[in-house]
Ligand SMILES: *[C@@H]1O[C@H](CO)[C@@H](O)[C@H](O)[C@H]1NC(C)=O
């Protein structure tokens with residue numbers, strides 16, 4: 001009885017105290033966010049919403065030409081930097097060329113040309129961002145206000161390095177919301193990444209590589225290094241040189257960041273070495289599905305036992321080439337399923353009455369709906385993570401960036417199938433779609449990934465918020481950083497030690513040899529003399 005009431009008091013106590021225990025000290029931290037536009041903003045905004053809900057105040061730096069990042073928001077205040085050119089045009093022009101080249105069949109020459117074009121486009125994009133950063137540095141009153149505001153934390157996405165340079169200048173603890181850096185996979189910048197089993201993104205390889213594939217992996221790695229050294233890195237280095245004492249470059253700044261909130265996990269990605277300050281938050285953007293709007297719900301329910309197929313190719317693609325859209329529509333028209341297709345551009349003439357064309361769809365709510373059988377997708381990270389979360393198998397049509405690699409991870413685990421855009425015709429699309437629909441292994445494998453992904457001690461978004469507040473509470477997390485980031489390469493690889501040992505051993509062997517020779521020769525000469 002006594003213990004019972006003690007328990008009651010304890011419970012009562014903890015109910016009162018718990019909120020205090022959960023959010024100590026850092027109530028109302030000040031966070032400066034330097035985001036990347038486009039699909040990257042979608043998941044940065046989810047973090048901002050959560051930070052806002054927990055009482056932190058947020059300032060977002062955005063270019064005036066931003067497509068998605070609104071100037072006015074109840075969640076944050078913004079600082080707008082005037083910009084002239086929008087990046088979206090570059091992407092669309094490149095994509096058109098790219099699709100054309102892919103469909104005409106890719107020779108190694110076209111491949112090189114396209115890679116070069118892609119790298120050039122990237123370096124133009126980065127130099128535009130460097131211009132934006134230069135503008136910030138030239139605006140003395142802005143810089144002063146940023147310094148005066150005394151932010152507790154900079155949260156930035158280092159796909160573009162402007163945020164980390166500014167954070168260094170302002171000398172504020174930095175948390176990265178990261179998967180890609182200016183040159184490929186972020187982890188290559190801090191964690192040991194043996195090329196024997198860590199595939200370089202873009203190579204289309206897995207963690208099980210043959211000799212030729214490892215050769216290819218090495219080639220792609222050298223492309224990444226080339227890109228960082230000669231195409232993307234220099235403009236940031238120039239700004240560092242001008243504004244940061246002692247200079248800096250993208251890689252050294254990344255290595256100095258306090259916490260890496262890494263948008264991946266090992267249910268999705270191939271296992272590889274990691275670091276103490278890397279926190280895996282793959283799928284943090286996923287939430288249980290909300291009910292659909294009545295019209296859409298009616299459409300989905302009307303499919304009956306056959307279920308529904310949904311298709312989207314993401315935010316970057318405005319329009320598929322017409323003939324591809326026609327072929328896809330004709331395949332859909334023959335299916336017994338209902339189809340919801342996010343398609344912008346001309347309405348295909350072969351469209352069936354089972355296909356609903358929309359210009360936007362509540363993707364995550366649909367994926368969470370039990371009627372959805374297959375997700376036809378381009379393989380952007382958000383979509384793939386949501387498909388894993390809800391356990392819906394994927395038929396992937398990758399376009400560019402990381403999309404092929406994302407889809408490959410599903411295909412390797414038997415949870416998805418890839419069709420290259422160049423190979424899409426009514427026959428291949430029909431076959432691929434039916435395979436993913438009717439072979440149960442796809443759904444079972446995907447649902448297994450889903451169960452693994454959900455089986456975590458703490459939800460990825462809570463994990464992310466915990467570490468941001470941790471950095472605010474402790475003014476950084478320098479104790480989690482390895483010493484590796486300060487070392488020149490010959491120390492990192494212990495080349496100096498190896499060379500010293502090699503010299504010592506050589507010296508020992510050589511001197512022993514000389515000594516023996518000397519002794520033995522002396523013996524022989526004395527023998528000769530005795531005779
Ligand atoms: C790796 O690939 C080789 C050749 O493709 C295959 O024989 C082997 O079974 C694979 N190993 C694993 C662990 O999947």
Ligand SMILES: *[C@@H]1O[C@H](CO)[C@@H](O)[C@H](O)[C@H]1NC(C)=O
Pocket residue numbers: 353354
């Ligand atoms: C849709 O098309 C199919 C075959 O083309 C036809 O049998 C069916 O009646 C049509 N349904 C509606 C609602 O128009």
